[in-house]
Amino acid sequence: AAADKGAYPYYMLKEIDEQPAVMRRIQGKYLDNNEPKFDAKLIKQLTDATKLYIVGAGTSYHAGLVGKKLFEKLAKTPTEVVVASEFAYDDPIIEDGAMFIFLSQSGETADSRQVLVRATNEWKVPTLTITNVDNSTLAREADNAVTLEAGPEIAVASTKAYTAQIAVEVLLATAVGRIKDITAAKEIDLNEQFSQTANAMQVVVDEKDQIQKIAEDNLAKTRNAFYIGRGLDYNVALEASLKLKEISYIQAEGFAAGELKHGTIALIEKGTPVIGIITQAATADNTRSNLQEVLSRGANVINIVREGLAKDGDQIIIPSVDEIMMPLVSVVVGQLMAYYATLLRGYNVDQPRNLAKSVTVE
Numbered sequence: 193a194a195a196d197k198g199a200y201p202y203y204m205l206k207e208i209d210e211q212p213a214v215m216r217r218i219q220g221k222y223l224d225n226n227e228p229k230f231d232a233k234l235i236k237q238l239t240d241a242t243k244l245y246i247v248g249a250g251t252s253y254h255a256g257l258v259g260k261k262l263f264e265k266l267a268k269t270p271t272e273v274v275v276a277s278e279f280a281y282d283d284p285i286i287e288d289g290a291m292f293i294f295l296s297q298s299g300e301t302a303d304s305r306q307v308l309v310r311a312t313n314e315w316k317v318p319t320l321t322i323t324n325v326d327n328s329t330l331a332r333e334a335d336n337a338v339t340l341e342a343g344p345e346i347a348v349a350s351t352k353a354y355t356a357q358i359a360v361e362v363l364l365a366t367a368v369g370r371i372k373d374i375t376a377a378k379e380i381d382l383n384e385q386f387s388q389t390a391n392a393m394q395v396v397v398d399e400k401d402q403i404q405k406i407a408e409d410n411l412a413k414t415r416n417a418f419y420i421g422r423g424l425d426y427n428v429a430l431e432a433s434l435k436l437k438e439i440s441y442i443q444a445e446g447f448a449a450g451e452l453k454h455g456t457i458a459l460i461e462k463g464t465p466v467i468g469i470i471t472q473a474a475t476a477d478n479t480r481s482n483l484q485e486v487l488s489r490g491a492n493v494i495n496i497v498r499e500g501l502a503k504d505g506d507q508i509i510i511p512s513v514d515e516i517m518m519p520l521v522s523v524v525v526g527q528l529m530a531y532y533a534t535l536l537r538g539y540n541v542d543q544p545r546n547l548a549k550s551v552t553v554e
């Protein structure tokens with residue numbers, strides 16, 4: 193069965209490995225002849241929206257951060273991403289033309305539901321839930337629902353749901369952008385990108401030994417660690433650090449590479465692991481200088497760099513796909529890094545302390 197861990201020691205590892213297949217499944221279900229295929233009413237509502245709000249918690253919030261960049265680039269729709277538990281009690285100014293997108297693996301997160309209730313009853317705006325669980329509360333209560341097709345996710349640490357959420361956001365944003373005649377949306381070859389991304393993910397999961405070794409050398413004993421990056425790489429830094437902290441209990445922080453020098457760099461000591469993510473050409477040099485700054489303060493620098501931007505001495509080189517798809521590839525390294533750090537430190541990967549798979553209280 194899909195929810196059987198088979199020969200795998202932990203569900204998390206199985207779910208990490210499934211990601212290339214999930215990409216292909218999403219491609220099969222939501223792409224037809226290179227055109228995104230969704231309910232027409234949903235695409236009309238999204239296209240008519242003059243402002244999008246993406247709501248989520250934890251990993252789903254992080255997928256929303258990437259979604260903002262996708263909707264702004266591919267569909268040119270202004271997008272705001274909000275943490276559900278904060279937004280639920282804020283006093284936002286919701287303009288006419290707004291639409292709300294809820295990202296939730298489980299579809300049961302109480303914080304997100306609280307925002308959905310207000311969106312429906314108070315702000316009276318169209319809503320969409322993107323979830324991995326078909327008949328979940330958030331799916332039933334929103335005007336529209338799109339299923340992630342990631343298959344059951346059992347490990348508390350979310351992996352394939354994050355990449356599935358981003359994949360679906362790419363398709364939705366492209367669908368809207370093509371109707372709005374946005375060049376970036378017209379130019380992206382979705383079939384090609386999805387196939388290449390699935391292959392690139394496969395390359396990363398096939399290089400587990402290398403990532404395990406890097407985790408052994410850098411994360412076995414450390415008390416803290418940083419992930420840094422800019423733009424989409426920063427978004428992935430946040431997710432990779434959440435993975436690390438929730439299962440390995442390393443105090444990890446995802447940080448905007450350029451912001452580090454404005455204070456947080458004071459935390460860098462001899463041996464502090466700092467993992468830099470470099471997949472975007474426009475910011476690669478700047479992130480490299482930020483890594484240089486921490487290196488000269490004694491940090492153990494590890495970098496994850498996409499082919500084409502790599503230089504001598506880079507540790508983890510990942511295959512290149514369209515830059516907007518790179519989070520789907522780079523995050524897999526972060527997931528595996530967290531997995532191996534946790535094994536090394538002797539904790540239960542699938543069931544971290546203090547955490548439940550879905551959080552149904554506010």
Ligand code: AGP
Nearest residue numbers: 250251252296297298301349350
């Ligand atoms: C991710 O690894 C977490 N365990 C957690 O942050 C999770 O993403 C969050 O609770 C939201 O859950 P949802 O996607 O089911 O709404």
